[in-house]
Amino acid sequence: MKYADEFRDKTIAQGLARAIGAEAESQREYRFMEFCGGHTHAISRYGLEDILPANVCMIHGPGCPVCVLPASRIDMAIRLAERPEVTLCVYGDLMRVPGSQGKSLLSAKAYGADIRMVYSTLDAIRIAEQAPNREVVFFAIGFETTTPPTAVMIRLAEKKWLKNVSVFCNHVLTPAAMHNILEGPDIHNGGRIEIDGFVGPAHVSTIIGTKPYEVLAEQFDKPIVIGGFEPLDMMQAILMLVRQVNEGRYEVENQYSRAVTRKGNRRAQEEVSDIFELRDHFEWRGLGLVPHSGLKLKQAYAQFDAEMRFAMHEVRVADNPACECGAILRGLKRPVDCKLFGTICTPEIPIGSCMVSSEGACAAHWTYGRFRDHQLRRA
Amino acid sequence: MRAMAYQRKLDIKNGRVDLSHGAGGRAMAQLISGLFHEAFGNEWLARGNDQAAFDVGAGRMVMTTDGYVVSPLFFPGGNIGSLAVHGTINDVAMGGARPLYLSASFIIEEGFRFSDLKTIADSMGEAARAAGVYIITGDTKVVERGKADGMFISTTGVGVLADGLDLSAEKARVGDRVLVSGSLGDHGAAIMSRRQNLAFETEIVSDSAALHHLVALMVAAGGSSIRVMRDPTRGGLAATLNEIAHQSGLGFRLQEKAIPVKPAVAAACELLGLDPLHVANEGKLVAIVAPDMADAVLAAMRAHPLGCDAADIGEAVADNHRFVQISTSFGGGRIVDWLWGEQLPRIC
Ligand code: SF4
Numbered sequence: 001m002k003y004a005d006e007f008r009d010k011t012i013a014q015g016l017a018r019a020i021g022a023e024a025e026s027q028r029e030y031r032f033m034e035f036c037g038g039h040t041h042a043i044s045r046y047g048l049e050d051i052l053p054a055n056v057c058m059i060h061g062p063g064c065p066v067c068v069l070p071a072s073r074i075d076m077a078i079r080l081a082e083r084p085e086v087t088l089c090v091y092g093d094l095m096r097v098p099g100s101q102g103k104s105l106l107s108a109k110a111y112g113a114d115i116r117m118v119y120s121t122l123d124a125i126r127i128a129e130q131a132p133n134r135e136v137v138f139f140a141i142g143f144e145t146t147t148p149p150t151a152v153m154i155r156l157a158e159k160k161w162l163k164n165v166s167v168f169c170n171h172v173l174t175p176a177a178m179h180n181i182l183e184g185p186d187i188h189n190g191g192r193i194e195i196d197g198f199v200g201p202a203h204v205s206t207i208i209g210t211k212p213y214e215v216l217a218e219q220f221d222k223p224i225v226i227g228g229f230e231p232l233d234m235m236q237a238i239l240m241l242v243r244q245v246n247e248g249r250y251e252v253e254n255q256y257s258r259a260v261t262r263k264g265n266r267r268a269q270e271e272v273s274d275i276f277e278l279r280d281h282f283e284w285r286g287l288g289l290v291p292h293s294g295l296k297l298k299q300a301y302a303q304f305d306a307e308m309r310f311a312m313h314e315v316r317v318a319d320n321p322a323c324e325c326g327a328i329l330r331g332l333k334r335p336v337d338c339k340l341f342g343t344i345c346t347p348e349i350p351i352g353s354c355m356v357s358s359e360g361a362c363a364a365h366w367t368y369g370r371f372r373d374h375q376l377r378r379a
Numbered sequence: 380m381r382a383m384a385y386q387r388k389l390d391i392k393n394g395r396v397d398l399s400h401g402a403g404g405r406a407m408a409q410l411i412s413g414l415f416h417e418a419f420g421n422e423w424l425a426r427g428n429d430q431a432a433f434d435v436g437a438g439r440m441v442m443t444t445d446g447y448v449v450s451p452l453f454f455p456g457g458n459i460g461s462l463a464v465h466g467t468i469n470d471v472a473m474g475g476a477r478p479l480y481l482s483a484s485f486i487i488e489e490g491f492r493f494s495d496l497k498t499i500a501d502s503m504g505e506a507a508r509a510a511g512v513y514i515i516t517g518d519t520k521v522v523e524r525g526k527a528d529g530m531f532i533s534t535t536g537v538g539v540l541a542d543g544l545d546l547s548a549e550k551a552r553v554g555d556r557v558l559v560s561g562s563l564g565d566h567g568a569a570i571m572s573r574r575q576n577l578a579f580e581t582e583i584v585s586d587s588a589a590l591h592h593l594v595a596l597m598v599a600a601g602g603s604s605i606r607v608m609r610d611p612t613r614g615g616l617a618a619t620l621n622e623i624a625h626q627s628g629l630g631f632r633l634q635e636k637a638i639p640v641k642p643a644v645a646a647a648c649e650l651l652g653l654d655p656l657h658v659a660n661e662g663k664l665v666a667i668v669a670p671d672m673a674d675a676v677l678a679a680m681r682a683h684p685l686g687c688d689a690a691d692i693g694e695a696v697a698d699n700h701r702f703v704q705i706s707t708s709f710g711g712g713r714i715v716d717w718l719w720g721e722q723l724p725r726i727c
Contacts, residue, residue: 010710017710045654047711231709347719368713371702 008231013051016235021053024242030056031331032241033181034199035174037064037359038229044358044368046231056238059195059331060354060361062177062286065142065170066093067353067360070283072317073170074099077139080168080310081105081113087134088168089124092117094139097356098349100317121153128157128165137306141170145203147295148268151275154297154304166306169296172282174204175212176293180284182220184330194331197223197241199234202256209264213252221250228256275301283316285353286325323352328361335362336373342366389413394493401487401521411519414493418500419483419507423515431515433480436539441476443467444535452499452529454573456566456585457661459532460499464506464514465589465661467536469610472591473664475546475598476538481507483517484533490524499530510589512536538591544598548626548667550606555695556673557631558666560593560680561586561688562639563616567658568647583643588662593683597666600679604672610664617656617715619665620703630698633715636708637692657718667695 024030034040040060043049049058062068074097081088088105095106095117109115114134118124121138128136140150150167157165178200184193200213205226213224223244227237237255244251254260275298282294297305306312319325323345324338335341335354345351347363354362389409399406416424423431447463457465464481471478483503487496507514514534565586572583590610597605607627611619616638620631640655648655662685668676673691680686693705703715 008709010708013709044713045707046709047707047713048709050711051709367716367719371700371704371712371714374700 008046012232013235016232016239017051017053020056020235020239020242023239023246024053024056025246026055028055030196030242030245031059031194032056032197032199032238033059033061033195033331034227034234035061035178036201036204036229037067037357038202039199039227039234040359040361040364042229042231042234044364047368048231048234049369049372051235052238056242058238060328060364061198062181062284062329062353064093064357064359065146065172066097066357068172068177068284068286069094069097069141069170069353070285070317071098071100071319072283072315074105075101075103075315075317076312077168078103078105078108078113080137080306080312081108081115083135083310085135086310087114087116087127087131087136088139089116089118089127089136090139091119091141093357094141100315121149122156125153125156125160125162125165128162129160132164134164135310136165137310138165138167139170140167143172143174143201143204144207144272147171147272147276148207148265151271154275154301155271157304166304166309167297168306168312169276171276171295172284173293173295174201175208175216176290177284177287178213178216180287180290180293181329182216182222195222196245197225199237199241200224200226200252202226202228202233202260205254205256205260205264207265207268210252210254210260210262211264217250217252223250223253225253226256226260228259274298285319285356286323286329288319288326319353320351325352325354325362328354335365338362342370389493391493391497395489396487396491396493396496396521397489398521398523401519407519411517414497415500415517415519418497418504419514419517420504421513421515423513424517429516431480433515435479435537438539438541441471441474441538441540442535443470444533445470447532447534448528449570450528451570451573452495454585455569455583457587458499458502459530460501460503461506462585462587462661463532463534464503464510464512465587466612467534468510468512468589468591469661469664471536471538472589472594473546473608473610474538474540475544475594475605475608476540477595478510478512478536478538478589478591480537481512481514482535483514485517485519486527486531487519487521488524488527488529489521491530496530506589510591512589541598544603546603546605546607548607548623549628551623551627551629551667551695552606552669553629553695553697554670555606555667556670556691557620557633557693557695558668558673558677558680558689558691559611559616559639560590560664560666560686561662562641562644563611563660563663564640564644564648564653564655564658565663566612566661567615567653568644568655570659571651571653572647583641583647586660586662588685590662590664590685593680593685594664596679596683596686597676601668601672601676604669605676606667606669608664608666611660613659614718615655615657615659616665617654617703618717620715621701621717623665623667624698624701624703627695628701629695630701631693631703632696633693633703633705635705637690639688639690656715670694
C-alpha cells in the first residue's frame with residue numbers, strides 16, 4: 001500500500017489542482033477525454049471532478065472492453081454455449097452483459113448452458129485438461145493488454161496437444177477506436193468533436209508503446225498524454241494537457257514513464273502478431289463498425305478459432321436508437337442528456353454500452369457522481 | 380428384553396457421510412448422537428425429542444433465521460459452522476436483544492468426510508458455548524453428491540428484548556452519528572483470498588464473531604439514543620447504509636479517512652478491483668446514534684475487544700435523494716451506492 005499511497009497524497013493533489021487552476025485560462029473550457037475505464041474509475045473513486053477547476057471537464061471514454069462489446073457478440077457466445085458439447089469459459093464481468101433479447105450469459109447458464117467463470121486464460125487450459133471430452137472455448141475479450149495472455153494460452157494448448165481448446169476472439173485495438181471517435185460521423189455533416197485532448201491508455205501502452213498515437217495527434221491536432229491510473233497520475237496528465245493546449249502543441253507525451261516506453265513491449269507484440277491478424281472491421285457498442293479495430297486468429301491457427309471451428313454466424317444487432325453513447329463518447333452530450341439515463345437505463349438493466357460496467361461513462365456518473373446533478377440544480 | 384444390535388462405531392477419521400445417514404434409520408441416529416450431540420452437548424438435545432421446550436425471560440421475543448452456503452467451507456478465521464452460529468446470533472443481537480437459543484439444520488452431500496463434519500460441528504459447539512447460547516434442536520438431511528456443494532447450514536435464533544428498547548431505521552434523525560465497530564471488509568477479503576483459482580498469500584482473517592456482548596455494553600451506555608444497529612454482511616457497509624437511508628428518508632455523509640480498513644484488506648481489494656465498503660463483514664456492526672450520546676457509546680464500544688477499533692465515520696444529513704456520500708481522502712466527493720450485480724474483479 002505504501003507504493004500506492006505515494007500516488008494518492010492529498011497535499012500533492014491540491015498542489016497539482018492549484019497548478020492546473022493557475023495555468024488554465026479562465027475564459028475558455030478544456031475538455032479532455034480519459035480513454036480507459038481505469039482512468040474513469042480513478043476520477044470517480046477519488047472525486048477528482050471536485051478538485052479540478054470548473055472549466056476543466058473530463059469526458060469518459062469508451063471505458064472498458066466489456067462496455068464496448070456489442071450485443072451481437074454476446075448473442076453469438078450464448079448460441080455457442082447452448083451447444084451441448086461446449087463449455088464456455090468467461091471472465092465474470094461478462095456474465096451480466098445483456099445480449100439483444102435481454103438474455104445474458106448468466107441467464108443462459110441458469111437455463112443449463114455450461115458456462116464457467118474464470119480468472120485467467122490458464123483456468124481454461126486446466127478445465128480443458130480435466131474434461132477432454134468437452135469442447136472448451138475461452139471467451140477472449142480485451143484491449144491490447146489482454147491479448148498477450150490469450151496468445152500464451154494458444155501456444156500452451158499447442159504445446160500440450162490439446163485438441164479440445166479454442167478461443168472466441170473479441171480482442172480490440174485502442175488507437176483504432178480513438179481514430180474513430182476523432183473522425184466521428186458528425187464531422188462529415190458539419191458536426192463537432194468537443195474534445196481538446198486525451199489522457200491516453202496506461203496499461204495498453206505498456207504493450208504497444210506511445211508510438212501508435214503519434215499519427216493521431218498529428219492528423220487531428222489533438223494532444224495525447226499517456227497517463228497512469230493513480231489519481232495523481234491523472235492530475236499530472238491533465239496539467240500536461242492544459243499546457244499543450246495553451247502552447248498550441250499537439251504531441252504525444254508520456255506521463256506514465258515509470259512503465260511505458262515509446263516502443264512498448266516488443267516480445268509481447270511479436271507474440272501477438274504471430275498468432276493474430278487484423279479484421280477488416282469490428283463492431284463496437286456505441287461506435288458501430290470500426291475499420292481495422294479488432295483481431296482474429298490467423299489461418300494457421302484456425303483450429304483454435306471458435307468462429308471457424310463451430311462455423312459461428314456473425315450477427316448484427318442495432319443499438320437502441322435512443323441511446324446517446326455515440327454522442328457521449330464524442331463529448332457532444334453528457335449522460336444526463338440521454339432521456340433513458342436513470343429511468344429505463346440503469347446499471348441493473350443497462351441499455352447502452354456506457355452503462356454496462358462501472359467504468360462506462362453513464363454507469364460511473366450514475367454510481368458515483370449523480371449527486372452533482374442535484375447540487376447544480378439546487379445552486 | 381432384546382439386546383441392542385451390534386453397531387460399529389462412527390469412523391470419524393476415515394468415514395464419510397452416505398445416504399443412509401439422512402434416511403431416518405439407525406445410521407442417522409448414530410450420526411446425530413455421536414457427532415452433533417457430542418459437539419453441542421446440552422440438556423435439551425440430550426432428551427432426544429423432535430422439539431425443545433424452554434423458558435423465556437421477561438420482555439419481548441425476537442426470532443431470526445438465516446441460511447449459510449459459504450464457499451469454501453473452511454476459511455481463515457472460521458468455517459461454515461462458526462459462521463452459522465455467529466451470523467444468526469448477530470441478527471438477533473442487532474435488534475438490541477439477548478440471544479438465547481439456536482436451531483441448526485444441515486443439508487449434507489453424500490461423501491462428506493466425517494472428520495470435516497466433526498470439525499464443523501465442534502466449532503459450532505465452541506462458538507455457541509463461548510457466546511452463552513445453546514443449540515437446542517436440529518435436523519440432518521443427506522443429498523446425492525454434487526447437490527449441495529459439500530454442505531449447507533440453516534440456523535434459527537431466538538432471544539429476548541428488554542422492555543422499552545425498539546431499534547429501527549426510521550428513528551434516525553439529521554445530525555445522528557454513524558459508528559462502526561472496527562475495520563471493514565475482513566470477512567469477504569478472507570473468503571476471496573481462499574476462493575479456488577484466486578488464492579493469494581495474505582494474512583487476512585475473517586472477522587466472524589458474535590457481537591451480542593458488545594451490543595449489551597452499547598445498550599447499557601446509550602439506551603434508546605441508539606436509533607438502529609445493523610451488521611454489514613453481504614453488500615458491506617455500503618448496502619447497510621443505503622438500506623438505512625431508504626428506510627429513514629435521510630442521507631449520510633461519511634469521511635473516508637475515518638473509516639477503518641486494514642492495509643492488507645485494502646491491498647487485496649485493490650488487487651481484485653473491489654471496494655472494501657462493498658465487501659462483507661461477519662463480526663462488525665454499524666450503529667446510528669444520537670449526537671449527544673455518540674461519544675459515550677463509542678467509548679463503550681472501544682472498551683470491548685470486538686470494538687477496540689470502533690470509529691465515528693460520519694453523520695446523517697437531510698437529503699431527499701437519500702444518497703450516501705463520502706468525502707474521499709483525496710479531497711473530492713462521490714456516492715457510495717448499493718452494489719449492483721455480483722462483485723467480481725475488473726478485467727482491465
Ligand atoms: S443512459 Fe444508457 S441508453 Fe443513455 S446513453 Fe447512457 S448507456 Fe446509452
